[in-house]
Amino acid sequence: MTQKLDTIDQKILSILQKDAMCSVDTISEKVALSRNACWRRIKAMEANGVIRARVALLDAxxxxxxxxxxxxxxxxxxxxxxxxxxxxxxxxxxxxxxxxxxxxxxxxxxxxxxxxxxxxxxxxxxxxxxxxxxxxxxxxxxxxxxxxxxxxx
Missing domain, CATH: 3.30.70.920 (Lrp/AsnC effector binding domain/regulation of amino acid metabolism (RAM) domain)
Structure with a gap:
């Protein structure tokens, strides 16, 4: 089932896809949300499976x-x-x-x-x-x- 994502969710995901170690404070600044609202959105996307995992990408x-x-x-x-x-x-x-x-x-x-x-x-x-x-x-x-x-x- 496709998850409906608003533009803020899309911005958060774009940031996390580039750097999953980015802090919630940094992400919240970039998407113009409070830290807590940003954290809740990330946790909701983890809970519903939009964010499957956070990994380190290695140089093969x-x-x-x-x-x-x-x-x-x-x-x-x-x-x-x-x-x-x-x-x-x-x-x-x-x-x-x-x-x-x-x-x-x-x-x-x-x-x-x-x-x-x-x-x-x-x-x-x-x-x-x-x-x-x-x-x-x-x-x-x-x-x-x-x-x-x-x-x-």
Whole structure:
């Protein structure tokens, strides 16, 4: 269900998407609300799930996983049991940062963060030992042109 957000909520969310560590005092100044009114709005958006979490965004290169692979998977298995097995495999592999079930020609797309191509090979072997797929391929990101977690408001 879509949450109806007024312009003040949108401004608060825009600020938090840029810097979740921004203080309530700073946010309230920027949106021209009292500290308490701003805090109540943030807490309400957390309670109703608009704000799912506040996280730290890390520099992948500085922590040893500069390579991004987009892993494309096709499968002949579409049972509930296989999907559960796949979800368990995805959850067990921390290199996978996103996993999406697709419409069209592909069944799944994974975003995977790794140190290098050798690490991808190791990841590939661990993944395919856990689940059966009919086709798997990867493309490696050469340049991030846009990489954001901010959603359009």
């Amino acid at each position: 290169s500085k922590i040893g996983c500069p390579l991004t692979a987009l892993v494309l998977i096709r499968t002949d298995h579409h049972s509930d049991a296989w999907r559960r097995e796949f979800a368990i495999a995805v959850a067990a592999l921390p290199e996978i940062t996103t996993a999406q079930r697709m419409t069209g020609d592909l069944d799944y797309v994974l975003t995977v963060r790794l140190a290098d191509v050798a690490a991808y090979d190791h990841f590939y072997k661990r993944l395919t030992s856990r689940i059966s797929v009919s086709d798997i391929s990867a493309s490696f990101v050469m340049e991030d042109i846009k990489d954001t977690t901010a959603l359009p408001l």
